Amino acid sequence: MLRKPHFVLLLVVSLAVLILLALPASVRSKLRLTAGGLFLPLFGLAGTAQAVGERAGAALTPRSVMASRILELEEECRTLRVALMESQLSERENDRLRQMVGFAGRNRWKLKPARVIGRDPASWWQAVHLDIGSQDGVITNLAVLSPEGLVGRVAEVGPRTCRVVLVGDPNCPVSAALADTRDSGVVRGASAGDFRGAVVDLSYLSRDAVVRPGQRVITSGQGGIYPAGITVGEVIDSRMVEAGIYVEARVRLAVNLAGIDHLWVKLP
Amino acid sequence: MNWVHPISLLLVTWVASFLQAAPWSARLGLGAQPDILPALVVYAAFNGSLSTTAGVAIMAGLSYDALSSGPFGLTVLPLTILGVLLHRRRDLVLRDSAWTQASLGAVATLAVTVLSLTLLWVFGPLVGTGPVPAVYQADFRLGGDGGPDLGVRLLWQCVVLVTGGALATPVVFRFFGWIDSTFNYRPVAMAVNRSDREIKRGRF
Numbered sequence A: 001m002l003r004k005p006h007f008v009l010l011l012v013v014s015l016a017v018l019i020l021l022a023l024p025a026s027v028r029s030k031l032r033l034t035a036g037g038l039f040l041p042l043f044g045l046a047g048t049a050q051a052v053g054e055r056a057g058a059a060l061t062p063r064s065v066m067a068s069r070i071l072e073l074e075e076e077c078r079t080l081r082v083a084l085m086e087s088q089l090s091e092r093e094n095d096r097l098r099q100m101v102g103f104a105g106r107n108r109w110k111l112k113p114a115r116v117i118g119r120d121p122a123s124w125w126q127a128v129h130l131d132i133g134s135q136d137g138v139i140t141n142l143a144v145l146s147p148e149g150l151v152g153r154v155a156e157v158g159p160r161t162c163r164v165v166l167v168g169d170p171n172c173p174v175s176a177a178l179a180d181t182r183d184s185g186v187v188r189g190a191s192a193g194d195f196r197g198a199v200v201d202l203s204y205l206s207r208d209a210v211v212r213p214g215q216r217v218i219t220s221g222q223g224g225i226y227p228a229g230i231t232v233g234e235v236i237d238s239r240m241v242e243a244g245i246y247v248e249a250r251v252r253l254a255v256n257l258a259g260i261d262h263l264w265v266k267l268p
Numbered sequence B: 001m002n003w004v005h006p007i008s009l010l011l012v013t014w015v016a017s018f019l020q021a022a023p024w025s026a027r028l029g030l031g032a033q034p035d036i037l038p039a040l041v042v043y044a045a046f047n048g049s050l051s052t053t054a055g056v057a058i059m060a061g062l063s064y065d066a067l068s069s070g071p072f073g074l075t076v077l078p079l080t081i082l083g084v085l086l087h088r089r090r091d092l093v094l095r096d097s098a099w100t101q102a103s104l105g106a107v108a109t110l111a112v113t114v115l116s117l118t119l120l121w122v123f124g125p126l127v128g129t130g131p132v133p134a135v136y137q138a139d140f141r142l143g144g145d146g147g148p149d150l151g152v153r154l155l156w157q158c159v160v161l162v163t164g165g166a167l168a169t170p171v172v173f174r175f176f177g178w179i180d181s182t183f184n185y186r187p188v189a190m191a192v193n194r195s196d197r198e199i200k201r202g203r204f
Helices: A004-022 A025-037 A040-060 A063-101 B004-021 B037-047 B050-067 B076-088 B098-127 B134-143 B152-183
Strands: A110-119 A127-130 A143-146 A149-157 A162-166 A174-178 A184-190 A199-205 A216-219 A231-241 A246-253 A262-267
Touching (some): A004 A025, A004 B050, B004 B152, B037 B050, B037 B152
Parallel strands (some): A149 A231
Antiparallel strands (some): A110 A127, A143 A149, A199 A246
């Protein structure tokens, strides 16, 4: 049996944990952010070390390689300028047509760039920490994107950092739809047989839904958090579940969640 | 009293928690994150006082939960239970053997993982995941119950965790052995000649 001091210690810690868990979620969130603040010096140190490493790497890169890279980027920039011009023309046309039909105008996205400074230490949660917080105008439940598609949503916000739960985390279900047929369902948790969280399930599709491998999956906009039309991924395969009540499709995420480093938070 | 040992343990716990959450962590390659905090608690339980063990377990649990999506404070309990049980039985274990250290590290990591997941299943739905917009709650109910997914993926994560714990524990013991020998004073060796152990000889 346990000796008295061991027993007393276990009792005190158990009680303290129970009290902590019984606190309101907002209080626990504040406590977590306060405790997380203790790691800010280490996050800062890691960021500085990374920047120094990048600068050292750039200094070691030969001039010829840099020059050819600049030429490549200039070429890409010219192509993107043309694409932007075309897109602006389409946008203006779209606005004119909206005015003519009487539709409400579209809101322009306000995107805030951010850097990934940390990941969730627990393997069964999918989350990252970003280097922007409430001081930068970030609030909870904002969509987080990368150029490839949807990444997740802001779950907790501190003054200088925020925690983002990623698509595939149990706490980040997403209302999504098949891009061509508009059949909608819910993207949730990591599918069986995938170790890296690159595959998720699109559940609750109608049993009559036409699901084909390669179909693009986008956000449906019905959840209230993610704007409609953001790419989530593409269908790998599908099956009937729950005795044929609904169809579930496996979806390969468009974003490589293991390799994300720079993201964009869509501000309200 | 010498404070090098407990302070270095707490400092290493703080840095280890951060390294587990660093963006370049082993999770990227393995798909699961090895956990070295149980190894630190095992070391503290075998080589520290009860208060040092409790301090390390509480610090490790709070640091881990501060950077994780799980309920804040939940990990403190499995680590403290582990530390207290090992501290109680430490005189019965051959703690200097690397094989014993590795075995203990593996078992301790598995025990902490199983306890943490059990507590998550019990307390996860009770404590919830914080306020979410009303429209989103419909998705939330459909999408999950606030608990982690179980399956083949979790099995792989457990394999990585247990292997990581088994490898990390002897390393932690060696590292603190070096800290101890470098920064701590050595106890004065007892004199060889002791008057009370002298053999009194008679004349013949």
